[in-house]
Amino acid sequence: MNKRIKVALIGNPNTGKTSLFNQLTGLSQKVGNYPGVTVDKKEGVCKLPNNKSAIITDLPGTYSINPTSIDESIVLKTLLNSKKDEQPDVIVIVADVENLKRNLLLFSQIQDLEIPMILAINMADQLRRKGISIDIESLETELQTKVVLISARNNEGIANLKEEITHYKALKKYSNFKEISNKIDAEYFNELSKKNANFSSYELWMMLTKKDTSMLSEYEKNKFQVFEEDDSKQKKYQHKETIYRYQKINSILKKTYKIDASKGTGLRSNLDKVFTHKIFGYVIFFGLLLLIFQSVFDWASTPMDLIDGLFVDIAEFTKANLPKGMFTDLLTEGIIPGIGGVIIFIPQIAILFFFIAVLEETGYMSRVVFLMDKIMRRFGMSGKSVIPLISGTACSIPAIMATRTISSWKERLITILVVPFTTCSARLPVYAILIALIIPDTKIFGLLSLQGFTLLGLYVLGFGAAIIGAYILHKTLKIKNTSFFVMEMPNYKLPSAKNVFLDVLEKTKAFVFGAGKIILSISIVLWFLASNGPSSFENAEKNVIENIVNQQLPKAELSQKIASAKLENSYIGIAGKAIEPVVKPLGYDWKIGIGLIASFAAREVFIGTLATIYSVENDDEDISTIKEKMASEINLETGEKRFNFATGMSLLLFYAFAMQCMATLAIVKRETKSWKWPIAQLVGMGALAYLSAFIAYQILR
């Protein structure tokens, strides 16, 4: 088999790079990790003519290789720092026909790194409509590169592009940096290039301006020091470099690119007038938010109920058809409910990400960022924090990754720290069951259901906590804020079904496999801890029978008592009893305490844990729903219901505030590159949760 050709896609944001990636790779794409750089990369396999194939890497969109955000720095790192054998064989620069000038700046920078490259000019279908004409042949000569006209959405020119990738060896390398550097300061750049023979003068200049000399030996680094000192000179030269690049691009475009200005973009400015309007802009935005949340609940409830029922059925079926024993118990009480607990979130996550993907694709999200920036800045965040905060209602993990476009570290950090307050879908099952237990199913004003209203209140509480938390962090964190905000306002587009579908698929997969692994393993561990114990566990059954030997108990009640005793003496029972004094002031017993500990790994584990505890306890064939079991639990001290109003409210508040998600903590560690922030999050949110739950219970009981 032929060696696969390594292709990297690079381009400005909003050029249709992802469309092209989707077109080339389809369903073969997967998200991986850059070695050494803890950032995701998207890769996919593309079939080429003559039985050849290529590995396509989709790099984050960037305007230049001088990075101002984490996302952008990846591009440079892949090009410069990766080991030589990991470097792409060929780079495809994706440019948008309307903004060719700005796209060519990135092209010209990367060309100087002397890697074979192809320029793919996207959205060719718009050429006539926008009154643009391009002389491809002379553009190829002027730029010294291969140019391909494509339309990723309509699958035009893709075959042509594939053909060119196949013949990547014939592509020539070319650099115009010599010409540019001579204009800036010939002597300076001559001196620079003499310092190392292995790298071109542009590569050395990159290392210098990025202050990254990790690829040089100690000896060479010393030679470099003379250059490193003069910061302002470098800055000045960088400015000049950009100007000269643009001058050259302008003169090339003058010969090859014509645009008829009369074919204006009236639609765009009309839409902008509405979407960025001081009043209507906000009305539309909040209207959309309402619509989204309404749909997330409405559309998701049926499939969620189906999934829920399905997993009860599977567990029942397995229990009935497999021989009794350890393995069957593990399957029916650990693994199957564990998997079910992950699968059940798929509808909600998919629907929410569907809306976000559509809004991003159309270009509307940039308008939201524009509208919200000033408001968010009062709370120490950026307009770009809005998208993570909305995504956070599905799952914090992709939401935290979405903060990478925020260039100010302080704004980004604050956003990362408060995102877990937003009500993620893992809280929903906990909320749903507790609300059903403690809030009566009545209507207020004959319309709104009191239960639905409570749920809405919890969402508002989550957002409120995020905003207030951000404000406090904004005022207390002593980080120098080099806030820099430039955002492109892309043209409005109709979303492509393929792009939306693949985006939803990717994010849902990330959740299922990311959080799923943790939830499933916890379920298994819990089951084990609940079904095993020290010697007192082994003797529990005997003790119960001996103690009540004289009473005439029905068989069912006897086995119930035995199971209770077993649970109390299992490892998990012992752990639960140990923390009971801590959780008692919040209104919880040791069983809820176990649920609490377990759900520090992931919130939804709480319901699963109680399900496990109560079903291990009810060791018979009775598979009633968890809600019925919880409703019938009695507080032995008061004789009242275990889940009464005070305990229920206390639990709701605890789950609203506590940082109970290991996967999120791991992501925060990864994104902030230190344990300091996830630990601060865990402690801070935990303290707030405990305090508010304590106050609620003490007032309400």
Place this chain on the structure above:
Amino acid sequence: MNSIATLHIGERGIISEESLDIIPLKLLEMGCLPGTEVELLQLAPFKDPMYICVNGSHLAIRKETACQIVITKI
């Protein structure tokens, strides 16, 4: 001295040479070059951020950045 921040919606100006050293590199790269025309398209509430069109690029920038870019109104 006029800067982008002094433009009203619909007004245009030419970025002057003297702002070359002050403009952040990022903005230069996005097409905010001396000698090019800039038009203010929209303002967010509190007049911040500003939505401009420059050299074919539609950009949103914050007011503090806009203040740094000197222009001559046309």
